[in-house]
Amino acid sequence: xxxxxxxxxxxxxxxxxxxxxxxxxxxxxxxxxxxxxxxxxxxxxxxxxxxxxxxxxxxxxxxxxxxxxxxxxxxxxxxxxxxxxxxxxxxxxxxxxxxxxxxxxxxxxxxxxxxxxxxxxxxxxxxxxxxxxxxxxxxxxxxxxxxxxxxxxxxxxxxxxxxxxxxxxxxxxxxxxxxxxxxxxxxxxxxxxxxxxxxxxxxxxxxxxxxxxxxxx
Amino acid sequence: xxxxxxxxxxxxxxxxxxxxxxxxxxxxxxxxxxxxxxxxxxxxxxxxxxxxxxxxxxxxxxxxxxxxxxxxxxxxxxxxxxxxxxxxxxxxxxxxxxxxxxxxxxxxxxxxxxxxxxxxxxxxxxxxxxxxxxxxxxxxxxxxxxxxxxxxxxxxxxxxxxxxxxxxxxxxxxxxxxxxxxxxxxxxxxxxxxxxxxxxxxxxxxxxxxxxxxxxxxxxxxxxxxxxxxxxxxxxxxxxxxxxxxxxxxxxxxxxxxxxxxxxxxxxxxxxxxxxxxxxxxxxxxxxxxxxxxxxxxxxxxxxxxxxxxxxxxxxxxxxxxxxxxxxxxxxxxxxxxxxxxxxxxxxxxxxxxxxxxxxxxxxxxxxxx
Numbered sequence: 001x002x003x004x005x006x007x008x009x010x011x012x013x014x015x016x017x018x019x020x021x022x023x024x025x026x027x028x029x030x031x032x033x034x035x036x037x038x039x040x041x042x043x044x045x046x047x048x049x050x051x052x053x054x055x056x057x058x059x060x061x062x063x064x065x066x067x068x069x070x071x072x073x074x075x076x077x078x079x080x081x082x083x084x085x086x087x088x089x090x091x092x093x094x095x096x097x098x099x100x101x102x103x104x105x106x107x108x109x110x111x112x113x114x115x116x117x118x119x120x121x122x123x124x125x126x127x128x129x130x131x132x133x134x135x136x137x138x139x140x141x142x143x144x145x146x147x148x149x150x151x152x153x154x155x156x157x158x159x160x161x162x163x164x165x166x167x168x169x170x171x172x173x174x175x176x177x178x179x180x181x182x183x184x185x186x187x188x189x190x191x192x193x194x195x196x197x198x199x200x201x202x203x204x205x206x207x208x209x210x211x212x213x214x215x216x217x
Numbered sequence: 218x219x220x221x222x223x224x225x226x227x228x229x230x231x232x233x234x235x236x237x238x239x240x241x242x243x244x245x246x247x248x249x250x251x252x253x254x255x256x257x258x259x260x261x262x263x264x265x266x267x268x269x270x271x272x273x274x275x276x277x278x279x280x281x282x283x284x285x286x287x288x289x290x291x292x293x294x295x296x297x298x299x300x301x302x303x304x305x306x307x308x309x310x311x312x313x314x315x316x317x318x319x320x321x322x323x324x325x326x327x328x329x330x331x332x333x334x335x336x337x338x339x340x341x342x343x344x345x346x347x348x349x350x351x352x353x354x355x356x357x358x359x360x361x362x363x364x365x366x367x368x369x370x371x372x373x374x375x376x377x378x379x380x381x382x383x384x385x386x387x388x389x390x391x392x393x394x395x396x397x398x399x400x401x402x403x404x405x406x407x408x409x410x411x412x413x414x415x416x417x418x419x420x421x422x423x424x425x426x427x428x429x430x431x432x433x434x435x436x437x438x439x440x441x442x443x444x445x446x447x448x449x450x451x452x453x454x455x456x457x458x459x460x461x462x463x464x465x466x467x468x469x470x471x472x473x474x475x476x477x478x479x480x481x482x483x484x485x486x487x488x489x490x491x492x493x494x495x496x497x498x499x500x501x502x503x504x505x506x507x508x509x510x511x512x513x514x515x516x517x518x519x520x521x522x523x524x525x526x527x528x529x530x531x532x533x534x535x536x537x538x539x540x541x542x543x544x545x546x547x548x549x550x551x552x553x554x555x556x557x558x559x560x561x562x563x564x565x566x567x568x569x570x571x572x573x574x575x576x577x578x579x580x581x582x583x584x585x586x587x
Binding site for chain 2 (some may be wrong): 002065066067068072075076077079080081082083084086087091092093097100101103104106107108109110111112113114115116117118119122125126129130152179183184186207208209210
């Protein structure tokens with residue numbers, strides 16, 4: 001079993017909030033003018049990374065199944081005069097880059113993952129195997145765009161971040177993966193988010209041979 | 218048996234596809250100075266300015282449903298040593314920047330919903346995995362043009378943690394109007410052919426199709442990777458710190474691992490001016506005298522697949538005994554270490570492989586041979 005301990009948790013659960021409202025609510029977390037071109041996903045990712053105060057020595061693992069779907073849709077609509085700004089912001093892992101570039105926070109290890117049914121298991125594995133003393137596991141989605149549809153977007157906007165270290169002292173909980181178990185498994189990002197938000201324990205086959213165990217003290 | 222931490226990371230097999238063919242054909246074409254890039258309309262059949270592109274032979278930029286590039290992946294996958302890929306002990310790491318985003322462009326232009334099957338990254342990977350008979354232990358990595366390096370690093374960590382017997386890193390990016398239009402809007406995909414590391418008045422890149430794989434395991438023998446390193450400047454979306462500090466930070470562990478070796482360097486070298494100058498100057502400083510090459514003046518920038526495509530070509534070059542030079546580079550270059558002509562590589566005992574990406578992301582590693 002590989003395991004790290006949870007020392008900080010942050011969640012963003014803005015419900016039906018529109019991007020403009022999110023921008024107004026989180027504006028103070030960023031330098032003046034920085035939020036003007038940020039996506040809703042970038043804003044809520046900033047909302048959960050801010051209290052964890054990312055450092056250069058941290059490993060940041062970022063998971064998003066759908067990523068910047070609104071920017072993607074707007075970029076596609078900009079043709080034949082493609083928008084350079086929307087091109088940049090539509091590319092995964094733009095959300096974390098929007099935030100850390102605004103804050104000018106370099107980071108040695110940055111592991112952006114996509115995927116769907118096994119994304120949580122693989123993001124957790126990446127965070128648990130990261131070198132260095134602290135890894136930040138974060139993820140999120142923004143509510144689906146109007147036109148793409150067809151499974152190309154998330155039903156809800158959310159973000160979460162967990163600060164993980166090998167030190168059990170004073171931990172809020174633990175996150176682990178054990179081997180063996182089911183030959184298959186799945187766990188959606190939104191379901192993992194809900195467990196983190198509600199501080200609910202989880203024990204679930206999350207990928208082939210990987211059982212995810214989330215526990216709280 | 219030696220503990221996983223002390224065993225070399227061995228490349229059991231590698232392969233690639235570019236506009237010039239498989240790894241051996243690509244290397245041979247590069248050694249002959251062939252340039253796959255040609256001036257084509259930036260939006261494919263929809264027209265636009267002519268820009269340097271290197272799609273697979275006969276491939277149109279406008280996506281079909283299913284994508285025409287699937288046959289390229291089928292051919293490439295046939296070279297992968299058989300194993301229960303995607304099972305618990307045989308994980309797959311799929312890395313790309315664009316995945317099937319050309320399909321989203323197509324659905325937006327044509328309204329044909331069949332394109333959704335390969336539109337989003339997860340959908341593309343699930344589609345390919347089912348087609349190639351993989352299980353679902355497939356990690357999907359998306360970090361723009363350092364995606365392949367990140368996949369190689371995550372594969373190594375899984376192996377060293379004892380979670381896998383072998384790992385497959387599989388990478389692809391196929392150009393579409395989505396990406397050609399974007400780089401054209403950024404004005405770096407323009408009418409000029411790229412001349413990597415050349416001190417010209419105007420920089421320019423080319424874009425190409427690319428796909429590649431590497432099978433990794435722990436053990437002795439053959440080619441090995443070490444000192445895999447990354448650094449993310451987070452200074453600007455499309456620019457690097459002007460002092461080159463981000464490049465140097467990433468290269469430091471590679472330099473330590475390569476001390477005492479005679480090296481050549483496969484750089485990123487897209488053809489942009491500022492990044493090309495920073496890269497070549499920093500590499501010349503960290504690895505004095507080591508010849509530096511880029512192959513993007515022929516193949517174009519194959520985006521998220523470039524790190525793995527160029528790894529496979531580097532191995533083909535080592536097998537052939539000659540390293541292709543920096544095709545289309547023109548003196549004066551930013552440093553005198555830029556190798557324009559091919560050279561014999563028998564006297565070298567290591568290759569530094571480096572890639573860079575949006576957000577000031579840098580990745581590098583050392584390729585060597587027992």
